[in-house]
Amino acid sequence: MFTNMDKKDLDEYAQRVIDGMQLSEDNLREMLLVTDSTELEKLHYVARKVRDHYFGNKVFLYSFVYFSTYxxxxxAFCYYNTMNKINRYRLGFEDIRNVCRKLKGEHIHMVDLTMGEDPYFHENPSQFAKVIDIVKEELDLPVMISPGVLDDNALTMLREHGANFLALYQETYDKELYSxxxxxxxxxxxxxxxxxxxKIGYCVEDGLLTGVGNDVESxxxxxKGMARENSHMVRVMTFIPQEGT
Ligand code: SF4
Structure with a gap:
């Protein structure tokens, strides 16, 4: 689709996207099927222009604190799936405090509290809230939580304890692939x-996983699903196979 476009055409195309032009399914299909390296570079050029319009070229750093691998x-894509016989850990409160102290002065902008759907924290969300309290005490930074699916009450409690962001990736909006x-x-x-x-004030992040059998239509x-959801932040990740996935 970019074959006959010069730089001026590409700039105009990027501007139309910035101005709100909706890409049709055919547009998306064409873009996803580009393989020619010159055309791919043109697509990347347009994508960079749109990205820079919204985000500039600043880089924000966040640090994961992976506090439970249960x-x-x-x-099927995850190393931490319950079927995988691996060594797991759940950090205690003092361990988490020590991790935070080590992060002081590291010039990060956010802490991402990540865990699997650990029944210990899912059944006792107040324990999770204590983890947030510790991070807030030690580091005056925004907190993202990546805990899997929590119920409304738990999300509310964690928000009240200072959680600012929720990362919860759908991975795919293709229901068959999802299952x-x-x-x-x-x-x-x-x-x-x-x-x-x-609704209750989190900044919400959604994400897609590629390389897991998703063809162009999927x-x-x-x-389209991710656009419909209109999350504040989105990402696309690539599947990297590991033992047990
Ligand atoms: S819920 Fe998260 S940690 Fe658990 S198996 Fe799925 S991706 Fe992995």
Missing amino acids: CKNRC NLRIGQSFSGRIHARQFAK TITSL
Whole structure:
């Protein structure tokens, strides 16, 4: 689609996207099927212009604090799935405090408290709230939580303790693929958690996973789904196979 466009045409195209032009399914299909390196560079050029319009070229750093690798779920793409016989850990409060102290002066902008769907914290969200309290005490930084699907009450409690961002990735909006990836987990429940979090003031992040059997049509379904959800932040990740996935 960019074959006959020169730099001026590409600049104008990027500007039309910035001004709100909606890409059709055919546009998306064409873009996803680009393989020619010159055309790909043109696509990247337009994408960079749109990105720079919104974000400039600043880089924000956040640090994961992966505080529990226990999980009750069986996501097919994840090393921490409950079927995988690996060594797991759950950090205690003092360990978490020590991690935070080590992060002081590291010039990060946010802490991302990440865990699997660890039943210990999911059944005792007040324990999770204590983790947030510790991070807030030690580091005066925004906190993202990446805890899997929590119910409305838990999300509310954690928000009241200072959680600012919720990362909860759908991975795909193709329902069939979803059922193969997030085995036995509710498609709509995941969407609800993000929508509820948004309503009570979280900045919400959604994400897609590629390289897991998603063809072009499945990817279009996911892009449209993610657009419909209108989360504050979105990302696309690439699957990297590991033992047990
Ligand atoms: S819920 Fe998260 S940690 Fe658990 S298996 Fe799925 S992706 Fe992995």
